[in-house]
Amino acid sequence: MLEKEMAVKGIISKGVRYVAGREKIKPETLSEKVAEGRAIILKHKNIYLGIGEGLKTKVNANIGTSPDIADVDSEIEKLKTACKYGADTVMDLSTGGNIDRIRNLVFERSPVPIGTVPIYQAAIESIEEKGALTRMEPDDLFRVIERHASSGVSFTTLHCGVTLRTLERLKKNPRKSMVVSRGGAFLISWMIGNGRENPLYESFDRVIEIAKKYDLVISLGDGMRPGGLADSTDISQIDELLTLGELTKIAWENNVQVIVEGPGHIPINEIPANVVLQKKICKGAPFYVLGPLSTDIAPGYDHITSAIGAAVAGWYGADYICYVTPSEHLSLPGTEDVIEGTIASKIAAHVADIGKGLAGSEDSDYRMDIARTKRAWQEQRKIAIDPGKFDAYYKQHKPSEKDVCTMCGKYCAIKTVERYLGTKVSIK
Amino acid sequence: MLEKEMAVKGIISKGVRYVAGREKIKPETLSEKVAEGRAIILKHKNIYLGIGEGLKTKVNANIGTSPDIADVDSEIEKLKTACKYGADTVMDLSTGGNIDRIRNLVFERSPVPIGTVPIYQAAIESIEEKGALTRMEPDDLFRVIERHASSGVSFTTLHCGVTLRTLERLKKNPRKSMVVSRGGAFLISWMIGNGRENPLYESFDRVIEIAKKYDLVISLGDGMRPGGLADSTDISQIDELLTLGELTKIAWENNVQVIVEGPGHIPINEIPANVVLQKKICKGAPFYVLGPLSTDIAPGYDHITSAIGAAVAGWYGADYICYVTPSEHLSLPGTEDVIEGTIASKIAAHVADIGKGLAGSEDSDYRMDIARTKRAWQEQRKIAIDPGKFDAYYKQHKPSEKDVCTMCGKYCAIKTVERYLGTKVSIK
Numbered sequence: 001m002l003e004k005e006m007a008v009k010g011i012i013s014k015g016v017r018y019v020a021g022r023e024k025i026k027p028e029t030l031s032e033k034v035a036e037g038r039a040i041i042l043k044h045k046n047i048y049l050g051i052g053e054g055l056k057t058k059v060n061a062n063i064g065t066s067p068d069i070a071d072v073d074s075e076i077e078k079l080k081t082a083c084k085y086g087a088d089t090v091m092d093l094s095t096g097g098n099i100d101r102i103r104n105l106v107f108e109r110s111p112v113p114i115g116t117v118p119i120y121q122a123a124i125e126s127i128e129e130k131g132a133l134t135r136m137e138p139d140d141l142f143r144v145i146e147r148h149a150s151s152g153v154s155f156t157t158l159h160c161g162v163t164l165r166t167l168e169r170l171k172k173n174p175r176k177s178m179v180v181s182r183g184g185a186f187l188i189s190w191m192i193g194n195g196r197e198n199p200l201y202e203s204f205d206r207v208i209e210i211a212k213k214y215d216l217v218i219s220l221g222d223g224m225r226p227g228g229l230a231d232s233t234d235i236s237q238i239d240e241l242l243t244l245g246e247l248t249k250i251a252w253e254n255n256v257q258v259i260v261e262g263p264g265h266i267p268i269n270e271i272p273a274n275v276v277l278q279k280k281i282c283k284g285a286p287f288y289v290l291g292p293l294s295t296d297i298a299p300g301y302d303h304i305t306s307a308i309g310a311a312v313a314g315w316y317g318a319d320y321i322c323y324v325t326p327s328e329h330l331s332l333p334g335t336e337d338v339i340e341g342t343i344a345s346k347i348a349a350h351v352a353d354i355g356k357g358l359a360g361s362e363d364s365d366y367r368m369d370i371a372r373t374k375r376a377w378q379e380q381r382k383i384a385i386d387p388g389k390f391d392a393y394y395k396q397h398k399p400s401e402k403d404v405c406t407m408c409g410k411y412c413a414i415k416t417v418e419r420y421l422g423t424k425v426s427i428k
Numbered sequence: 429m430l431e432k433e434m435a436v437k438g439i440i441s442k443g444v445r446y447v448a449g450r451e452k453i454k455p456e457t458l459s460e461k462v463a464e465g466r467a468i469i470l471k472h473k474n475i476y477l478g479i480g481e482g483l484k485t486k487v488n489a490n491i492g493t494s495p496d497i498a499d500v501d502s503e504i505e506k507l508k509t510a511c512k513y514g515a516d517t518v519m520d521l522s523t524g525g526n527i528d529r530i531r532n533l534v535f536e537r538s539p540v541p542i543g544t545v546p547i548y549q550a551a552i553e554s555i556e557e558k559g560a561l562t563r564m565e566p567d568d569l570f571r572v573i574e575r576h577a578s579s580g581v582s583f584t585t586l587h588c589g590v591t592l593r594t595l596e597r598l599k600k601n602p603r604k605s606m607v608v609s610r611g612g613a614f615l616i617s618w619m620i621g622n623g624r625e626n627p628l629y630e631s632f633d634r635v636i637e638i639a640k641k642y643d644l645v646i647s648l649g650d651g652m653r654p655g656g657l658a659d660s661t662d663i664s665q666i667d668e669l670l671t672l673g674e675l676t677k678i679a680w681e682n683n684v685q686v687i688v689e690g691p692g693h694i695p696i697n698e699i700p701a702n703v704v705l706q707k708k709i710c711k712g713a714p715f716y717v718l719g720p721l722s723t724d725i726a727p728g729y730d731h732i733t734s735a736i737g738a739a740v741a742g743w744y745g746a747d748y749i750c751y752v753t754p755s756e757h758l759s760l761p762g763t764e765d766v767i768e769g770t771i772a773s774k775i776a777a778h779v780a781d782i783g784k785g786l787a788g789s790e791d792s793d794y795r796m797d798i799a800r801t802k803r804a805w806q807e808q809r810k811i812a813i814d815p816g817k818f819d820a821y822y823k824q825h826k827p828s829e830k831d832v833c834t835m836c837g838k839y840c841a842i843k844t845v846e847r848y849l850g851t852k853v854s855i856k
Binding site: 066067068069095096120123124133170171176177178179180181182184185186188189192193227228229230231267268269294295296297298299300301303304305307308311312315326327328329330331332343344347348350351352354355356357362364365366368369370372373380383384385386389390392393394396397398399400405406407408409410411413414416417418419420421 | 494495496497523524548551552561598599604605606607608609610612613614616617620621655656657658659695696697722723724725726727728729731732733735736739740743754755756757758759760771772775776778779780782783784785790792793794796797798800801808811812813814817818820821822824825826827828833834835836837838839841842844845846847848849
């Protein structure tokens, strides 16, 4: 029985029990959310991960080869690194080298659920084997989707909402950055080249069929996501979202679990409206945000521009954050970039959980506050999101008094007032 | 005539004209804001800087020695670095070595307005010369304030709102991190040790007198700012803010310009209320936020936790952001930390300007969007907040096609759709 079907029938599944235990909530509460589509359960080998309302905000790390850099070992290294620093899922977006082999290896080695974007491989195989993207047959695409599903990936991004109607709207309302989604770009090129509707939309029943067969979670991709602030929250973006809302309903009627992808590049003041709109149009389906980047002028620092956007989006209700690394817009990320990207997104997710008022989300902050007051450096190190970085800073200089740091030295504010006010902290 | 007095009398000052030109607004509009206290003008040698309503969000970088690390050359290096990366002001918070000499050197070398915290030096001189902080006389403190003002600093932080009443409230409502403000800690210790009121509050008329003599801008410090999320928006913090509101009014009656300092460590969902409250209680006086840090668990990454907080605070109306470097809570920052901290805060300030709807704030983003669509890499580099970082990423790998990057290589989305949709960008 499908995960969602069990929830709808009031059966507490193994996955729901597993996730509820991890999230410290009642299985019944989670099961209801899964039944309503407000939360989903990803299965990976014998573990489960929940995403959605009432659950901790999750982080995805993208890895994968590109045509120019196709080194399998370094992708496996990135996978391990992302997981070490706390990525909840990993998407293998490989577009170079032996894509099947890389995906299988990533699946095998990954401790977390894996997602993919099958259109990449379908398009590339068509270009390489048939000489042109436009020669791809819908059957080719569906075969690749099934190949991914059968190889154990937990979810796939499918840009089902890019329709001929959306394209008309895009042409009537041109953008500064027309289309920046790779999957969207492949599909749009195919649609224009062939004068045909998007097969993922036209034959959404075939998508559903595969999803049901493998209990594959569909991540409804946003091919029309804005690629710059200039295009944010525009007609094309919202037109696609409306279609994704309609498709969400169809998926749910078939007990297929859905997450909905969202922007992209959005000014901070438009982020709340974007979250409200997605949640409303897609009836509470989990929202998977790609950043969003809150400015376009900081290439090299887009882990920060997107941490700002993701924290705000999460605070307003986004459930799942795709990391952005410092190398975004400039080059394929390396291992160091994966660390920076993962940590920045984990920070944003944690800030979002606090903003959402998730029970217990501030516990680790409070423990840090107490450890700081006690000047208990080893305790601070343990609570720190990156103990290695903690050491690198704390140990680089030696303070003259043992219990302070070199920022203030003997004039440490906490130590100064302690003599006069005592430690009023309730230390457990 | 004092800057504020001229504005009140409807005289367009040289400073107002200078700042209005830089900010591309009408001098009359700015002069009105200065008259109302909603904006202030800092003077430094022959340049001016405006902070407040309707102006670009500004960034301050803290530099300065500590008792453990007192290397003048490295502080001058940090000053230069902060200014190179866009700091609008620099505060010299030196507490080690020859403080007067360092301040004078910083003033001499700085292209931007300088701020200081005189209580540091007054407290340290008392400890060193009289053997105890508590032996400091109010006269000693006021003499140091005047010494700073006369040496050309544009503004000083004065923790005038820490009163005996606030201390009573603090004792009744203990915190996890009692006091983390160094200036606040010195004053509180003095107050408890001597059983006397804070001289900066009790003799606020003397503060005003000095400020009027030198047209010194007072930054009303927040000695009771929360040092962790556990203590955010608590009774002690808000009690001090109320006092700062009262003192703001007195300063304005004397034509003294004021900015008000704010937290600190604040959960993202409490940031809007903090800004609204400050703006309301202090009648629109410019709000100078120290971060705020949106979580406590990421030492080593507090430039990111505070960029998130600062972007949200700025979006809601905060005017002036104090940077936080990755070394915060761990050690005195080095030059690399100054770069990271300054850039993260500049990003937050820019995101905030966009959020505030400041005219023209998205111009550079739009130019970047167009440059990306054109794959005009040199143009992107020029617009980038840090062209050096841009190069480091972009040039680390060579794409096989000249006009793309190695992220997507020949499958670049923009390039893919261009063949089918054309470039609909209006390129000037």
